[in-house]
Amino acid sequence: MMRVLVVDGNLAIQEILFDILTMSGQKAGTVGSIDDAEKCLLRFKPEAIFLDAGLCGDDRSFLDTVDRDLADCPPKIFMLTRDEAQESIEADGCIRKPFKSTDILEVISTLEGKEKEILVKELIDSLKSPPAPENDDERSIG
Numbered sequence: 001m002m003r004v005l006v007v008d009g010n011l012a013i014q015e016i017l018f019d020i021l022t023m024s025g026q027k028a029g030t031v032g033s034i035d036d037a038e039k040c041l042l043r044f045k046p047e048a049i050f051l052d053a054g055l056c057g058d059d060r061s062f063l064d065t066v067d068r069d070l071a072d073c074p075p076k077i078f079m080l081t082r083d084e085a086q087e088s089i090e091a092d093g094c095i096r097k098p099f100k101s102t103d104i105l106e107v108i109s110t111l112e113g114k115e116k117e118i119l120v121k122e123l124i125d126s127l128k129s130p131p132a133p134e135n136d137d138e139r140s141i142g
Helices: 011-023 035-046 061-069 083-087 101-112 118-129
Strands: 001-005 029-033 048-052 077-080 093-096
Touching: 001 011, 001 035, 011 029, 011 035, 011 101, 029 035, 035 061, 048 101, 093 101, 101 118
Parallel strands: 001 029, 001 048, 048 077, 077 093
Antiparallel strands: none
16 A cells, blocks of 8 residues: 555545545545645655646746655655646656546556556455445545
8 A cells, every 4th residue: 555645726636536546545645735735745755646737837846845855765756737838847757637547547556566457456346345434534634
């Protein structure tokens, strides 16, 4: 299980990514702004970050904060982009919006070192028998 932070101002995208990530066995947290993301970095210590490139623009301050605060174990950063221009920001990968759940699962499978097909099968199996709900809400960590 990996800790994955979703940083996107669109609540619907946060919820979709949260669902995909948690159903694939990850611990997901979502925030809607760069400020909230910076506040939770040290507490949540994500191993991967899905970041809306539109929140950064050409400003690298968040990426610099990640480099500084998580220098001992830097997370992989995947930009959620709308067009080619936003892909110029340095990251470990880009996911074009609108994305499919398989796009997200492909990234997770790569990070976990699993084959995407195995991860998809595990996800489908988990949908057939959903886990019991937990008492605490992990969705918002900001």
